[in-house]
Amino acid sequence: MTTMRAEALRVQGALALLRHAHEHPGVTRAEAAASLGLSSGSATEIMGRLRAARLLGERAPAPTGGRGRPSTVLVAHPEGPLVAVVELTHATWTVTTAAIGGELAPAPEHRHRGGPPGEVLAEVGAALAGLRARHGDRLAAVGVAVPGTVRGHTLAQAATLRWRDVDLSGLAASAGGVPLTVGNDASLAGVAEALRGAARGAAVALYLTVEVGIGGVLLVGGAPVLGATGAGGEFGHVPFGDPGRRCPCGATGCWDLMVDGRAMARSLGRAEPEDPRAFAGEVLAAARAGDGPARAAVTAAADAFGRGLGALINALDPAVVTLAGLGVDLLEVAGDTVVAAVHRAAMAWRRRDGLPPIVPTRLGSRGPAIGAAEAALAAVLADLTRERVTRR
Amino acid sequence: MTTMRAEALRVQGALALLRHAHEHPGVTRAEAAASLGLSSGSATEIMGRLRAARLLGERAPAPTGGRGRPSTVLVAHPEGPLVAVVELTHATWTVTTAAIGGELAPAPEHRHRGGPPGEVLAEVGAALAGLRARHGDRLAAVGVAVPGTVRGHTLAQAATLRWRDVDLSGLAASAGGVPLTVGNDASLAGVAEALRGAARGAAVALYLTVEVGIGGVLLVGGAPVLGATGAGGEFGHVPFGDPGRRCPCGATGCWDLMVDGRAMARSLGRAEPEDPRAFAGEVLAAARAGDGPARAAVTAAADAFGRGLGALINALDPAVVTLAGLGVDLLEVAGDTVVAAVHRAAMAWRRRDGLPPIVPTRLGSRGPAIGAAEAALAAVLADLTRERVTRR
DNA sequence: TAAATAAACTCGTCTCACGAGCATAATAAC
DNA sequence: GTTATTATGCTCGTGAGACGAGTTTATTTA
Numbered sequence: 001m002t003t004m005r006a007e008a009l010r011v012q013g014a015l016a017l018l019r020h021a022h023e024h025p026g027v028t029r030a031e032a033a034a035s036l037g038l039s040s041g042s043a044t045e046i047m048g049r050l051r052a053a054r055l056l057g058e059r060a061p062a063p064t065g066g067r068g069r070p071s072t073v074l075v076a077h078p079e080g081p082l083v084a085v086v087e088l089t090h091a092t093w094t095v096t097t098a099a100i101g102g103e104l105a106p107a108p109e110h111r112h113r114g115g116p117p118g119e120v121l122a123e124v125g126a127a128l129a130g131l132r133a134r135h136g137d138r139l140a141a142v143g144v145a146v147p148g149t150v151r152g153h154t155l156a157q158a159a160t161l162r163w164r165d166v167d168l169s170g171l172a173a174s175a176g177g178v179p180l181t182v183g184n185d186a187s188l189a190g191v192a193e194a195l196r197g198a199a200r201g202a203a204v205a206l207y208l209t210v211e212v213g214i215g216g217v218l219l220v221g222g223a224p225v226l227g228a229t230g231a232g233g234e235f236g237h238v239p240f241g242d243p244g245r246r247c248p249c250g251a252t253g254c255w256d257l258m259v260d261g262r263a264m265a266r267s268l269g270r271a272e273p274e275d276p277r278a279f280a281g282e283v284l285a286a287a288r289a290g291d292g293p294a295r296a297a298v299t300a301a302a303d304a305f306g307r308g309l310g311a312l313i314n315a316l317d318p319a320v321v322t323l324a325g326l327g328v329d330l331l332e333v334a335g336d337t338v339v340a341a342v343h344r345a346a347m348a349w350r351r352r353d354g355l356p357p358i359v360p361t362r363l364g365s366r367g368p369a370i371g372a373a374e375a376a377l378a379a380v381l382a383d384l385t386r387e388r389v390t391r392r
Numbered sequence: 393m394t395t396m397r398a399e400a401l402r403v404q405g406a407l408a409l410l411r412h413a414h415e416h417p418g419v420t421r422a423e424a425a426a427s428l429g430l431s432s433g434s435a436t437e438i439m440g441r442l443r444a445a446r447l448l449g450e451r452a453p454a455p456t457g458g459r460g461r462p463s464t465v466l467v468a469h470p471e472g473p474l475v476a477v478v479e480l481t482h483a484t485w486t487v488t489t490a491a492i493g494g495e496l497a498p499a500p501e502h503r504h505r506g507g508p509p510g511e512v513l514a515e516v517g518a519a520l521a522g523l524r525a526r527h528g529d530r531l532a533a534v535g536v537a538v539p540g541t542v543r544g545h546t547l548a549q550a551a552t553l554r555w556r557d558v559d560l561s562g563l564a565a566s567a568g569g570v571p572l573t574v575g576n577d578a579s580l581a582g583v584a585e586a587l588r589g590a591a592r593g594a595a596v597a598l599y600l601t602v603e604v605g606i607g608g609v610l611l612v613g614g615a616p617v618l619g620a621t622g623a624g625g626e627f628g629h630v631p632f633g634d635p636g637r638r639c640p641c642g643a644t645g646c647w648d649l650m651v652d653g654r655a656m657a658r659s660l661g662r663a664e665p666e667d668p669r670a671f672a673g674e675v676l677a678a679a680r681a682g683d684g685p686a687r688a689a690v691t692a693a694a695d696a697f698g699r700g701l702g703a704l705i706n707a708l709d710p711a712v713v714t715l716a717g718l719g720v721d722l723l724e725v726a727g728d729t730v731v732a733a734v735h736r737a738a739m740a741w742r743r744r745d746g747l748p749p750i751v752p753t754r755l756g757s758r759g760p761a762i763g764a765a766e767a768a769l770a771a772v773l774a775d776l777t778r779e780r781v782t783r784r
Numbered sequence: 785t786a787a788a789t790a791a792a793c794t795c796g797t798c799t800c801a802c803g804a805g806c807a808t809a810a811t812a813a814c
Numbered sequence: 815g816t817t818a819t820t821a822t823g824c825t826c827g828t829g830a831g832a833c834g835a836g837t838t839t840a841t842t843t844a
Contacts, residue, residue, distance in 0.1 A: 012404070013831070030791060042832050044793055049831095068790025069840040149741075157741070204619050218617075218708075225612055227596050227709020228748065237706045237739050239632060239699070250740025251706070307631070314629045314643070316610075317619025347629050348642025349541075349549070356620065405801070422822060434801050436824055441800095460821025461809040786844085793838070800831090807824070814817075 021074040025101040030071035076100040081140035083376035087369040090160035095127035098373035117166040125174035132176045143376030145185045145368035181375040186215030188371025194219040197362040202319040209324035213256040240308040258304035267297035302334035310345025324361040413466040417493040422463035468492040473532035475768035479761040482552035487519035490765035509558040517566035524568045535768030537577045537760035573767040578607030580763025586611040590754040594711040601716035605648040632700040650696035659689035694726035702737025716753040
């Protein structure tokens with residue numbers, strides 16, 4: 001009866017190399033060994049074990065042009081573990097796979113009719129069963145990104161889908177009973193941005209996405225700060241707005257209400273739009289085309305957005321702020337207004353020392369899926385601690 | 393030329409036991425081995441190495457009353473490493489030591505006249521030199537808690553001391569050139585609360601202290617989220633207050649202005665007090681004694697405090713909120729008001745699911761010193777990764 | 785074709801943790 | 815007071831991982 005600690009210790013070196021290869025796709029064995037401080041002998045030994053365990057493979061390098069024996073490139077083992085990645089949006093679903101290294105296999109986007117959960121989940125489940133049939137035991141985990149509040153394996157609330165308390169653990173069963181990780185799309189996109197996007201390497205990063213309301217997450221060392229119940233990152237429901245205005249969330253003055261399509265409609269004297277996201281798109285297009293009232297509405301939203309951003313920068317001191325969704329548009333159309341508002345809201349000494357850069361997402365709409373893949377792969381790597389990665 | 397990775401791996405088991413003993417003072421060897429999953433043989437071997445390295449010792453147990461051979465209690469080695477702990481407040485300084493396990497040696501509190509930095513630092517430096525003379529090489533690090541903004545080893549700004557850009561690295565020299573960790577007093581108190589106080593074990597905890605303005609820190613897994621420049625936790629400068637009111641920090645509407653002695657003075661129609669902290673104390677005493685206007689002023693502050701708290705709970709979703717300073721008084725005198733305001737500011741589903749407990753600090757005024765000791769000891773433990781903890 | 789260079793492989797050695805068996809220190813039962 | 819019971823600590827042979835010196839291999843340059 002060998003204890004877990006010993007096993008964990010044993011595979012430490014192997015796991016370190018595996019993690020490094022995952023986090024630095026395309027790295028050569030020699031580079032990896034150097035940055036981990038491994039001797040070439042140890043690297044050989046560890047690679048032998050990882051190859052035998054079907055975790056990591058090597059391929060011939062693209063010729064570097066330099067002298068000396070070329071080093072092999074570390075890649076996912078061709079028969080190595082895969083994770084299934086499910087991305088659910090208010091109108092589409094996508095199922096694909098990712099291997100160590102994090103790259104997503106291309107996959108088609110399916111539209112759904114926004115019906116009851118069972119209908120959509122059946123389709124997704126069938127796709128997962130297909131992956132299971134194709135890849136068998138290689139399928140090691142499922143990562144799911146959903147547009148709503150997540151608690152454990154259930155989607156507690158998804159306003160755009162009009163779903164409540166939907167249990168997603170059936171998806172794990174469809175994929176053969178493998179571990180399941182479920183996350184909010186914005187949180188996962190933030191993770192992706194911190195691991196492989198515009199916030200890579202930042203010790204503390206803030207990710208904010210504006211669609212209908214504001215979603216976001218604080219990332220510390222690439223890990224999302226999800227809070228005690230997994231519902232952290234509700235920055236939209238901090239009262240940076242008009243204290244007299246009641247939010248559907250039950251609080252008043254929420255920042256949410258000042259930034260999105262609903263706010264623009266109010267600025268323009270219109271009724272609340274059916275689809276605030278689409279409405280915001282129209283207003284932004286008009287503003288880009290030079291329409292005066294539209295510009296004013298966009299500028300007002302940009303100002304409110306920047307004011308809140310400045311306050312969050314005061315409180316959290318991120319090294320970088322990454323924006324997605326309408327945030328990118330506000331930055332493009334009224335970047336000066338955003339920056340000026342951030343400036344005004346920031347503490348004086350922060351202005352002097354330089355505020356963090358505010359940059360658009362680099363992964364765009366693939367963020368949630370990439371983040372879901374990372375979450376699932378992290379679970380797979382963590383699980384290996386218990387498995388045997390021994391010689392032969 | 394042995395690489396670092398190998399050394400790090402070698403001492404892993406020893407470090408794990410050492411950390412466990414540090415984090416669970418008074419644990420027995422048998423308990424520690426069980427929770428780390430070590431066999432009794434391994435525990436013996438590791439303890440042998442740790443004893444030989446003068447890191448950990450054992451003492452005879454208090455009789456448990458149970459059957460069987462009693463297990464020894466893990467304690468800091470009597471000749472083991474010590475850290476010097478410096479706590480600087482607006483009116484006092486204290487220098488003491490802590491060993492593995494984190495307990496502070498009792499030490500007198502010295503008053504200072506709030507003069508120029510050199511004067512006070514000379515006194516502190518002399519005390520550190522004294523510790524160095526007494527303990528020699530056992531003194532392994534210095535941890536400092538200061539009432540102000542810290543950047544690296546310099547105290548960038550300390551309003552109550554009227555210091556700016558004071559370099560503290562001289563303190564390391566006084567102690568014999570050992571590593572130095574400097575931290576903001578509120579951040580360190582938060583760390584202490586998370587590791588050994590009321591927030592122990594919480595995955596995410598929020599610590600807030602009200603003195604003049606609001607200091608605080610978010611703790612994730614016991615580690616402070618200090619942000620990119622080390623200036624995170626400025627929750628007092630988030631605009632939960634009156635948007636028209638300008639804050640000395642350069643922003644407007646800061647929460648700070650609504651909660652402390654200055655706010656109470658405004659409520660009472662008084663001029664801004666010289667010493668807002670002392671003034672707040674008087675108002676609280678009057679409120680406790682039943683004075684009507686004082687009660688109203690305290691209630692207003694409690695309401696503003698609770699409103700901001702609720703917003704922060706929305707954004708960060710802590711498992712527990714720990715209060716210090718005036719926050720404790722507000723909770724005692726007007727706890728109902730605080731809780732009601734939190735309730736109103738929280739999102740509806742959070743109200744339903746239960747808000748996190750809001751509790752007073754358990755470490756009181758010793759928080760900053762305990763946190764400084766923890767920070768310094770963490771540096772010492774991290775350093776051991778490179779040292780040899782080998783047999784004999 | 786040979787020299788230079790960089791990387792991978794081989795193999796003897798070291799250290800760590802394991803675990804089975806034995807020794808020890810306390811309480812409980814008689 | 816003596817013996818059984820129980821939990822713990824110690825001894826020691828074993829296996830695994832990483833090291834590093836020396837050797838082999840693959841590529842570029844002369």
